[in-house]
Amino acid sequence: MIDITQVHKVYNRGKANQVNAVNGVDLKISEKEFLVIVGSNGSGKTTLLNLVAGSVLPSSGDISIDGNNVTKKADYRRSEWIARVFQNPLSGTAPDLSILDNFRLAAIRTKRKGLSIGINPQFKKDVKDKIATLGMGLENKTEQLMGTLSGGQRQALTLLMSVMDTCRVLLLDEPTAALDPRSADIVMNTADKLVKDFGLTAILVTHNLKDAFVYGNRIIQMSEGKIIKDLNEQKKIALKQNDLFDWFA
Amino acid sequence: MDFYLAALIQGLCFSAIALGIFISMKIFNIPDITTDGSYTLGGVVTAKLLMAHQPVFVVLPVVIVAGALAGAATGIIHTKLKINALLAGILVMTALYSINLSIMGRSNIPINSVSTIFSLINISANPNNNTFWILIVFVAIITGVIGYLLKTDFGIAMRAAGNSESMIRALGVNTDRMKIIGLALANALTALSGFLVTQFQVFADINMGIGIVIMGLGSVIIAETLINWFRITSVWLSLVLVLSGAVIFQMVLAFTLSSGVDPTLLKLVTAVFVLLIVSLPRLSFKGSS
Numbered sequence: 174m175i176d177i178t179q180v181h182k183v184y185n186r187g188k189a190n191q192v193n194a195v196n197g198v199d200l201k202i203s204e205k206e207f208l209v210i211v212g213s214n215g216s217g218k219t220t221l222l223n224l225v226a227g228s229v230l231p232s233s234g235d236i237s238i239d240g241n242n243v244t245k246k247a248d249y250r251r252s253e254w255i256a257r258v259f260q261n262p263l264s265g266t267a268p269d270l271s272i273l274d275n276f277r278l279a280a281i282r283t284k285r286k287g288l289s290i291g292i293n294p295q296f297k298k299d300v301k302d303k304i305a306t307l308g309m310g311l312e313n314k315t316e317q318l319m320g321t322l323s324g325g326q327r328q329a330l331t332l333l334m335s336v337m338d339t340c341r342v343l344l345l346d347e348p349t350a351a352l353d354p355r356s357a358d359i360v361m362n363t364a365d366k367l368v369k370d371f372g373l374t375a376i377l378v379t380h381n382l383k384d385a386f387v388y389g390n391r392i393i394q395m396s397e398g399k400i401i402k403d404l405n406e407q408k409k410i411a412l413k414q415n416d417l418f419d420w421f422a
Numbered sequence: 423m424d425f426y427l428a429a430l431i432q433g434l435c436f437s438a439i440a441l442g443i444f445i446s447m448k449i450f451n452i453p454d455i456t457t458d459g460s461y462t463l464g465g466v467v468t469a470k471l472l473m474a475h476q477p478v479f480v481v482l483p484v485v486i487v488a489g490a491l492a493g494a495a496t497g498i499i500h501t502k503l504k505i506n507a508l509l510a511g512i513l514v515m516t517a518l519y520s521i522n523l524s525i526m527g528r529s530n531i532p533i534n535s536v537s538t539i540f541s542l543i544n545i546s547a548n549p550n551n552n553t554f555w556i557l558i559v560f561v562a563i564i565t566g567v568i569g570y571l572l573k574t575d576f577g578i579a580m581r582a583a584g585n586s587e588s589m590i591r592a593l594g595v596n597t598d599r600m601k602i603i604g605l606a607l608a609n610a611l612t613a614l615s616g617f618l619v620t621q622f623q624v625f626a627d628i629n630m631g632i633g634i635v636i637m638g639l640g641s642v643i644i645a646e647t648l649i650n651w652f653r654i655t656s657v658w659l660s661l662v663l664v665l666s667g668a669v670i671f672q673m674v675l676a677f678t679l680s681s682g683v684d685p686t687l688l689k690l691v692t693a694v695f696v697l698l699i700v701s702l703p704r705l706s707f708k709g710s711s
């Protein structure tokens with residue numbers, strides 16, 4: 174589904190503060206794989222996700238999605254495959270727009286944003302029903318501005334928004350980093366359910382080793398822009414949570 | 423003419439600019455100085471075409487296209503050449519001065535020998551009331567079009583583009599293209615104000631646009647204060663408040679002039695007035711906290 178071949182991303186090349194944020198990564202992610210990425214701060218996890226999403230273009234190497242070479246494609250042209258949840262809850266939604274407006278945009282992620290009014294009673298009802306599945310009591314607040322919600326609420330809604338339109342790949346960059354334990358649980362459970370229900374290919378970046386242990390069917394560890402560990406499904410099942418802690422010792 | 427009716431008419435003439443600034447400033451967070459040039463451009467094109475005996479319904483779309491091109495130029499310079507939006511606007515505004523002057527061929531074109539939108543359409547026998555009602559209809563149509571646009575899928579995407587760039591790109595929208603379209607739309611509206619004012623004052627002048635952006639900004643800031651005050655989220659109500667902002671602005675200016683302030687000081691008074699409405703909410707905040 175996603176083929177990353179010898180990808181490098183260099184910031185500030187040739188200057189004293191040059192950073193090899195991603196340093197020769199080879200990674201093949203098959204369809205419906207749920208890949209977990211762990212690694213210390215600055216190891217290049219977000220950069221790798223941005224390279225897949227297209228918000229950062231590689232210095233060298235190739236990236237293809239579903240057989241299409243997307244190496245030079247801008248992020249907004251990769252949205253036909255990719256939906257994403259950002260590290261910062263504020264990045265995935267538009268605060269000055271209503272929840273409904275946000276969902277409307279998500280519902281036409283892969284389509285043309287045309288000159289017709291798409292928010293009709295049926296759409297409002299569909300959104301309400303979807304939001305009700307979260308059990309956060311947000312279904313009656315759909316006319317409110319997104320900015321009036323908490324980070325956890327926004328992050329949970331961003332997740333739901335990602336499957337409003339056809340989606341093949343879901344990128345989750347520390348979706349629970351800013352959340353309290355309860356919201357974090359809701360978000361992770363929802364994410365896991367969506368990945369299974371919709372048969373998504375997913376990449377989860379997390380610092381929460383319990384989540385890294387519980388979720389996903391493959392795990393890699395990054396360090397200084399390189400992949401230093403890669404465990405497939407059997408090996409991940411065999412992995413003990415304590416082994417994971419030892420990775421960071 | 424009745425003093426307040428005159429101010430009201432002025433306000434209605436400037437409400438298209440206010441809507442334009444609302445789009446560039448509030449939706450895209452871009453302080454767009456192109457306005458001074460595109461307003462004059464609208465006026466100049468209107469005067470030139472009317473004097474060439476073109477009918478108003480031909481002049482109108484040409485004015486819209488001219489304004490849109492000016493805005494698109496600023497948008498392209500800003501997004502494709504990655505030049506600060508303020509500087510991009512100043513560059514286009516400066517260039518427009520020469521363009522406007524060469525279109526006119528001289529610095530002032532009176533148009534009292536030809537008929538205008540205000541003399542062609544007859545709603546009321548009283549000329550002032552007639553002007554007023556024509557403007558009401560005109561502004562209602564523009565507001566209706568913009569309000570509808572902002573409610574469409576395209577409009578939601580446009581509002582999101584100025585609000586959360588990372589999100590809207592992840593949702594498949596080319597934000598550069600959106601900014602160019604937004605600035606084109608904003609300046610098309612601004613040019614419409616030039617179209618109206620030129621016909622109202624029956625002349626176009628190369629200097630008519632100097633400082634006009636401040637009228638739009640002032641109107642939008644008044645509107646914004648009211649929007650925050652009453653926690654308004656409706657697009658329609660916001661637009662109506664922007665129109666009210668334009669009218670209130672003119673009323674205050676008219677009031678100031680009538681109270682004996684020297685007309686040479688008009689721009690100074692305008693600047694101070696805008697400074698006041700921008701700073702008042704902050705000053706009172708500081709005092710109370």
Ligand SMILES: Nc1ncnc2c1ncn2[C@@H]1O[C@H](COP(=O)(O)OP(=O)(O)OP(=O)(O)O)[C@@H](O)[C@H]1O
Pocket residue numbers: 184185192193194212213214215216217218219220221
């Ligand atoms: N735009 C940029 N310009 C310069 N350096 C950058 C830029 N973005 C990232 N970097 C550098 O690249 C390296 C990798 O950053 P990245 O954000 O990918 O790390 P990360 O693994 O996501 O870290 P964290 O766990 O803290 O989120 C860091 O050293 C960072 O400083």
Ligand SMILES: [Mg+2]
Pocket residue numbers: 218219220260346
């Ligand atoms: Mg990161």
